[in-house]
Amino acid sequence: MDAPFTFTPTPASIPPPDVVYRLKQPPNTPVNTHPLNPLDFVLRAAQIYPDKVALIHPNVEHPVYYTFAIWAQRIQNLAYALVRAGIKPGDRVAVIAPNSADAHHGVIAARAILTPINTRLKPSEVAYILDHSGANLILVDFEYAHLVPRDVKVPVIISKDTGRSGDPYEAFLAEGRRFSQERSWGGLDAEPNENAGATLCYTSGTTGRPKGVLSTLRGSYLAAIANAFEGQINRDSTYLWILPMFHAAGWTYPWSNTFAFASQITLRTVNYTHIWQHFLNSGVTHYCGAPTVQIGIINDPQARKLPQPIAAIIAGAAPTAYLISELEKLGFKPVHVYGLTETYGPFTRSYDQPNWDNLSLTERARLMARQGQAFATAQEVRVIIPPADDEQNPVLRDVPRDGKTVGEIVTRGNIVMKEYFRDPEATRKAFHGGNFRSGDLAVMHPDGTVAVMDRSKDIIISGGENASSLAIEQELASHPHVLEVSVVARSHPKWGERPMAFVILHPQHATKWADRHHDFIKDMKEHAKARLPGFACPEWVEIVPELPKTSTGKILKTELRRIVAKL
Known part of the structure; x- marks a missing residue:
């Protein structure tokens, strides 16, 4: 692109003529290789x-x-x-x-x-x-x-x-x-x-x-x-x-x-x-x-159809199918990737498939919301049955590709961290089984795509059933009046735990529910019952003005759990 304004760099920033862009090479470096x-x-x-x-x-x-x-x-x-x-x-x-x-x-x-x-x-x-x-x-x-x-x-x-x-x-x-x-x-x-x-x-x-x-x-x-x-x-x-x-x-x-x-x-x-x-x-x-930033983009008053396509690379948390479809309507091309700090950021991507062209926007967005498969320079992403922490030299077993059996995402190879600095015990635990253990729970679909269900600490165990907070959030976010939602477990005298949803209302619809929060909660629960099994439906719904987040847009469920613990 062209320079948008006039600017003169400092004299020290001006390179001399005939610069040679070559560092002093280490001695005895083999002719057929160089350190990356x-x-x-x-x-x-x-x-x-x-x-x-x-x-x-x-x-x-x-x-x-x-x-x-x-x-x-x-x-x-x-x-x-x-x-x-x-x-x-x-x-x-x-x-x-x-x-x-x-x-x-x-x-x-x-x-x-x-x-x-x-x-x-x-x-x-x-x-x-x-x-x-x-x-x-x-x-x-x-x-x-x-x-x-x-x-x-x-x-x-x-x-x-x-x-x-x-x-x-x-x-x-x-x-x-x-x-x-x-x-x-x-x-x-x-x-x-x-x-x-x-x-x-x-x-x-x-x-x-x-x-x-x-x-x-x-x-x-x-x-x-x-x-x-x-x-x-x-x-x-x-x-x-x-x-x-x-x-x-x-x-x-x-x-x-x-x-x-x-x-x-x-x-x-x-x-x-x-x-x-x-x-x-x-x-x-x-x-x-991150998805929370993308939500702010599509709901900003200036939001309109783009003059040129823009790739919106999404990671940091699982995007909802609703968010992906709303981005596409404005002309963004969502590129859903997944990773962690320990994997240099992204190492998987949800790849478009030719047969998606015949699907509706909603159906395509649901598939795009999966975390997908390992991308260039990464080794394969696997979903395995987690071995016991004290198991010596465990042989990792992959979950069946049924889209139902929950396991842990692991990977190894070029783009996995070297170690946790000055923490050999944490490094040992992370690499137990000869792979990097992400701590993210997921299923493997028949087509080889991975779909994250939850962080291991965020699974809600209700009446002996495992409910994914992410899966619940995906469905609740499809309510047209919901801007953002987060779900955590809350103790229940009969079922052990039940989901509690914290909801931010969409600004365009907030006035409709002003002083009628109980009506919205009833409407939200009906919305959930039509889409989720009973044990996964939120027992409690609270409308909030904002959700606690890290600076990079991740919702701090630890803070929400502290709030819930006091209820």
């Missing part, structure tokens, strides 16, 4: 399309944009600045910022490990991650500087997000440029070990202390290529950053987009006004977002 590293993507992009717009940051006081050549120079400057600051191979560099495209490349160029931290965590949670990760340097956006502990003993570099001289971050990059003595890329050592750490991403911690998921350069490289291929991102694509880059390293899309030569638009917050402005006016072709 996602840094290669930006070097290749700068060499092939130096003047193409790579990054645009428009909805701020000081908008900026960078071509691939200029962005690559800034990445190089950052790498040298980190080395000058004492960062050594394997050190952790923490980033506390809404988006950090420079850091995703510059940190690994310095052979360090990127540790992106959720900006919406409490200061005590940030302090825990900084301590547990052993962060050796912190890059922090000015808006989140208060999250850095006052007694921190490592260097802290603040960015004012201006891209102009006088910004402490820009001064840090300029120091890196001076320190390089114009040795350019050849003055930086290439990492010889493709299994060296690339990122250290901490899980959301919804069930206790967050765990540090250590990924590798090889896994990041292969996962990024897979995401670019599965999303059909290419040189003509424009990717809008709605998903925050601190979430599972942005599902590897910071590297996917550079691999594909795509332009990227970054936002500081999930602002639906800005999002729709870019959908309608900036030629956006791709974005990622």
Whole structure:
């Protein structure tokens, strides 16, 4: 895409003429191989399309944009600045910022490990991650500087997000440029070990202390290529950053987009006004977002038929068939993927099938709502009967492909984490049976597609029957007046547990039920009875103004269970 406004980069960001985009290669590297590293993507992009717009940051006081050549120079400057600051191979560099495209490349160029931290965590949670990760340097956006502990003993570099001289971050990059003595890329050592750490991403911690998921350069490289291929991102694509880059390293899309030569638009917050402005006016072709964000998009007052198709890549929670069909009506192409932080984000996709063309939109959306099959560069996804935790060297048994028998999703291969950082016992449990155990319960359909039923902790056991909270939510969400719904177990004197539904009403219909919540609850229960077995029908329904969520849109059922426990 073309540059949307006039902007002059800092002098340190201007590359010298005749740049050679080649790192100092490790000695004795075999001629027929090279260590995989996602840094290669930006070097290749700068060499092939130096003047193409790579990054645009428009909805701020000081908008900026960078071509691939200029962005690559800034990445190089950052790498040298980190080395000058004492960062050594394997050190952790923490980033506390809404988006950090420079850091995703510059940190690994310095052979360090990127540790992106959720900006919406409490200061005590940030302090825990900084301590547990052993962060050796912190890059922090000015808006989140208060999250850095006052007694921190490592260097802290603040960015004012201006891209102009006088910004402490820009001064840090300029120091890196001076320190390089114009040795350019050849003055930086290439990492010889493709299994060296690339990122250290901490899980959301919804069930206790967050765990540090250590990924590798090889896994990041292969996962990024897979995401670019599965999303059909290419040189003509424009990717809008709605998903925050601190979430599972942005599902590897910071590297996917550079691999594909795509332009990227970054936002500081999930602002639906800005999002729709870019959908309608900036030629956006791709974005990622959790279902709760997608719900906000389709229900925004600006929502209308799109001027061009946009791939809406959905993950983070199971989308309802209703959400998928509503996205399609506006011209979005839903791409439903599934994964975890431990799998670099997505590793399965729900693939369109030729026979779906003859199905109704509702029927097609129900099939698309499944988690599907393993995608490019991943090994197969399996659903197995979970072995006992104390079983030695268990032989994993797959569930029958009947779409009914519930088991646990497991996988192995290229895009599975290296380990839980400094937690060998958690790593052992996660890899028990020679596969990564997701903790997600699912069924396998006759066509080989996986459908998640629930997290193991979210299954509702009612009268001896297992009820999937996700399956219940899928059906309740089909009520035309429901904007969003979440279901958890509540104790019952006769049945042990029964489902309780927390519902946000659609704004267009909320006034109809004002002061008549009891009538809506009755209507919702009738809706459920027509679609669910008796043990899965919600015994209780509560209308709420909002649902507790993580910053990436996952509903915090732990909070809902705390509310229910007091009832």
